Amino acid sequence: xxxxxxxxxxxxxxxxxxxxxxxxxxxxxxxxxxxxxxxxxxxxxxxxxxxxxxxxxxxxxxxxxxxxxxxxxxxxxxxxxxxxxxxxxxxxxxxxxxxxxxxxxxxxxxxxxxxxxxxxxxxxxxxxxxxxxxxx
Amino acid sequence: xxxxxxxxxxxxxxxxxxxxxxxxxxxxxxxxxxxxxxxxxxxxxxxxxxxxxxxxxxxxxxxxxxxxxxxxxxxxxxxxxxxxxxxxxxxxxxxxxxxxxxxxxxxxxxxxxxxxxxxxxxxxxxxxxxxxxxxxxxxxxxxxx
Numbered sequence: 001x002x003x004x005x006x007x008x009x010x011x012x013x014x015x016x017x018x019x020x021x022x023x024x025x026x027x028x029x030x031x032x033x034x035x036x037x038x039x040x041x042x043x044x045x046x047x048x049x050x051x052x053x054x055x056x057x058x059x060x061x062x063x064x065x066x067x068x069x070x071x072x073x074x075x076x077x078x079x080x081x082x083x084x085x086x087x088x089x090x091x092x093x094x095x096x097x098x099x100x101x102x103x104x105x106x107x108x109x110x111x112x113x114x115x116x117x118x119x120x121x122x123x124x125x126x127x128x129x130x131x132x133x134x135x136x
Numbered sequence: 137x138x139x140x141x142x143x144x145x146x147x148x149x150x151x152x153x154x155x156x157x158x159x160x161x162x163x164x165x166x167x168x169x170x171x172x173x174x175x176x177x178x179x180x181x182x183x184x185x186x187x188x189x190x191x192x193x194x195x196x197x198x199x200x201x202x203x204x205x206x207x208x209x210x211x212x213x214x215x216x217x218x219x220x221x222x223x224x225x226x227x228x229x230x231x232x233x234x235x236x237x238x239x240x241x242x243x244x245x246x247x248x249x250x251x252x253x254x255x256x257x258x259x260x261x262x263x264x265x266x267x268x269x270x271x272x273x274x275x276x277x278x279x280x281x
Contacts, residue, residue, distance in 0.1 A: 016195070018193050018194060018195075020193050021193065029194060029199065030194075031201065093195055094194065094195035094196075095195070096190075096194075096195035096196050097141070098139040098141060098190045098195060098196055098197055099190060099195045101139055102137050102139060102190065126144070127143060127144035127145075128141075128142070128143050128144070128200070129141075129142050130139055130140065130141050130142070130197075131139065131140040131141075131142070131185075132137070132139045132140070133138075133140075135137065135138040135139075136137060136138065
């Protein structure tokens with residue numbers, strides 16, 4: 001088994017706010033991330049797939065296909081959008097990096113031909129990232 | 137659903153790799169320029185990974201502010217702009233980055249209570265880094281299933 005990782009970038013805006021919490025609790029918990037006018041990041045997405053190397057092609061997965069799926073399912077949906085307001089994944093979930101990694105996993109799971117999804121890593125900044133391995 | 141959150145922190149410190157168990161010659165042979173008598177320094181990057189269930193209300197594994205506070209108080213405040221050799225942790229241990237990584241892991245494992253510590257990675261330079269996930273563990277992936 002070998003792991004293969006492809007990166008993609010997108011830029012989006014978001015804010016952290018839970019309707020289940022009071023305004024005061026939101027501000028205490030999320031700090032400046034709760035600013036209702038939102039703020040934005042340049043996100044980096046890393047998609048890691050696992051599989052066997054095809055003896056003929058030498059590939060785990062056709063990188064062109066992986067890129068195409070990542071763009072169609074994620075980048076085209078998230079890029080230059082307000083995650084809270086424009087992306088259905090976050091209608092009922094706060095677009096934290098944790099929830100983004102989970103949402104992207106769901107978008108890509110079973111859509112990558114010939115390989116199994118291994119890990120989704122979402123960088124919100126170069127110093128902060130979340131990993132999701134499909135665990136319950 | 138279980139997710140992992142990683143955050144990177146910077147600290148600058150000096151050290152000298154030198155073991156009293158070795159002769160001068162042996163120290164020179166083992167540690168090379170790292171054993172120069174007056175030490176040298178690095179801009180270290182400490183990458184801390186914690187894991188846990190994503191809270192359905194907050195959408196978070198843990199509050200980053202809590203992690204920042206713990207790392208700041210227990211790690212950065214202690215090691216940043218210091219000479220690692222004079223820290224009590226390294227009185228009887230060479231402050232290699234392996235040992236620094238283990239020391240930071242153990243400090244956070246003891247003091248950070250808001251999520252499970254999965255792994256500490258310390259980058260000494262862009263090209264050298266060390267990881268410790270606790271005795272006998274191998275980081276995030278091995279903790280699965």
